[in-house]
Amino acid sequence: MKVRMQKTSAQANDCPQRDRSATKRYEGVQTFMWICEDNFAEVPFDKAHLLELILSPDNLNRAYKAVVGNKGSGCIDKMSCEQLLPWLLANKNELTSSLQQGTYRPNPVRRVEIPKDNGKKRLLGIPTVVDRLVQQAINQALTPIYERQFSRTSYGFRPNRSCHSALRKAQEIVEIGYRYVVDLDLERFFDTVNHSKLIEILSRTVTDGRVVSLIHRYLSSGVITRGLFEASEEGTPQGGPLSPLLSNIMLNELDKELELRGHPFVRYADDALIFCKSKRAAQRVKSSITRFIEGKLFLKVNREKTVVSYVRGVKFLGYSFYVNKGKCLLAVHPKTKTNMKAKLKELTSRSNGWGYERRKQKLKEYIRGWIGYYHLAQIKRLCLETDEWLRRRIRMCIWKAWKKHKTRIINIKRCGIAARQAYQWGNTRLGNWRIADSPILTRALSNENLKKAGYITLTDSYLEWYPK
Numbered sequence: 001m002k003v004r005m006q007k008t009s010a011q012a013n014d015c016p017q018r019d020r021s022a023t024k025r026y027e028g029v030q031t032f033m034w035i036c037e038d039n040f041a042e043v044p045f046d047k048a049h050l051l052e053l054i055l056s057p058d059n060l061n062r063a064y065k066a067v068v069g070n071k072g073s074g075c076i077d078k079m080s081c082e083q084l085l086p087w088l089l090a091n092k093n094e095l096t097s098s099l100q101q102g103t104y105r106p107n108p109v110r111r112v113e114i115p116k117d118n119g120k121k122r123l124l125g126i127p128t129v130v131d132r133l134v135q136q137a138i139n140q141a142l143t144p145i146y147e148r149q150f151s152r153t154s155y156g157f158r159p160n161r162s163c164h165s166a167l168r169k170a171q172e173i174v175e176i177g178y179r180y181v182v183d184l185d186l187e188r189f190f191d192t193v194n195h196s197k198l199i200e201i202l203s204r205t206v207t208d209g210r211v212v213s214l215i216h217r218y219l220s221s222g223v224i225t226r227g228l229f230e231a232s233e234e235g236t237p238q239g240g241p242l243s244p245l246l247s248n249i250m251l252n253e254l255d256k257e258l259e260l261r262g263h264p265f266v267r268y269a270d271d272a273l274i275f276c277k278s279k280r281a282a283q284r285v286k287s288s289i290t291r292f293i294e295g296k297l298f299l300k301v302n303r304e305k306t307v308v309s310y311v312r313g314v315k316f317l318g319y320s321f322y323v324n325k326g327k328c329l330l331a332v333h334p335k336t337k338t339n340m341k342a343k344l345k346e347l348t349s350r351s352n353g354w355g356y357e358r359r360k361q362k363l364k365e366y367i368r369g370w371i372g373y374y375h376l377a378q379i380k381r382l383c384l385e386t387d388e389w390l391r392r393r394i395r396m397c398i399w400k401a402w403k404k405h406k407t408r409i410i411n412i413k414r415c416g417i418a419a420r421q422a423y424q425w426g427n428t429r430l431g432n433w434r435i436a437d438s439p440i441l442t443r444a445l446s447n448e449n450l451k452k453a454g455y456i457t458l459t460d461s462y463l464e465w466y467p468k
Helices: 029-035 047-054 057-070 081-101 129-147 163-175 195-205 209-219 243-261 279-296 334-347 356-374 380-402 405-414 419-426 439-444 447-453 458-465
Strands: 109-115 121-126 180-185 223-225 228-230 265-268 271-276 307-310 319-324 327-332
Touching (some): 047 081, 047 209, 057 081, 057 129, 129 243, 163 271, 163 327, 180 279, 243 265, 243 279, 271 279, 279 307, 327 334, 334 356, 356 458, 380 405, 380 447, 419 439
Parallel strands (some): 109 223
Antiparallel strands (some): 109 121, 180 307, 223 228, 319 327
């Protein structure tokens, strides 16, 4: 299939770098504002003139910074983020004119499959760099408008809100007596959004038909899968800047319905918990809200995964809940523990060919990131137990890296082991995993020595959040 490129009247082979640049990171960014200066005009930036706000120099300049800062991969037109500025210098007039006249046609998105924990795959749609710029500009203009409408207990893809905020709110609700939850699961939400319904909801707020039409063109732009074009009759593919906002606009209808009925809830994207004071009430809510979602929003509820249960053990954003003396506390969900251990096992694999420094850096990045997210839970004991196992894995990697008997003997002696014992253990026929837990190697590669060598532990990272 012949891939349609972004419309252009000329090719830019060169561009001035750091012209009016504010920082080194955004070389040439201010140049983009400079090439848009002829678009300055006094226009009433209300909902009926939203396109003018979207195409304003300031908004486009912020969108450009965001796209370049994210450093996403190229798409079907092979244009990289580094090539965006030269392209804009050559084609900005044609781009803005086509957007104003309604003749702009977005390119299809590139399909990318990301494996999920359950063995299934999450489908992403990566737009072209130019389409990302336009989507980001639309997102920046619409976000302030819709933020006034969104629920206080909706936390996904919103400014100044996070997973931790959602978890703390859930704790508050449980502590005031709502101990039963409807764990709502929407089946393939991002892939099944009804375009007509979404456009209808958008049109209630966005009165500029040009913007609504542009968004509709993005929704129906199609997908390139393995070089073949597929029409997109439903869904808002994950991967573009506009998709998170559109998902929140759609699910805000659910939020308003729950608020109207007086049900406390917490929603993060398509992951939602609805709280009730009894199991019977939760079952009624499950049935009624399922009818609303499928009958009014034309979305599909996964009836197998949407369950009613006591709050203890419910998985939400990788955490689980439990109640102790009237207080709702957080724990790391068992599936999350399993995934964490599997990742650490991968990072300390004996056959990945990594050197010491690379392995230390990878472990440091992962452990700090994991603790930074899961430090809200009571995980000190988990950290201690995992560290013991992890240090054994590290000793095993080091032992294998030494390979030859002579090298092992020399290195054991350097670690302070007597020559006789070093010779004995250096020539052992025990397996790598067994020798990693031996008294000699535990003494030679002690916890203190590993720490001095730069190997980070989960416990030390956790204590940075909660010092003694």
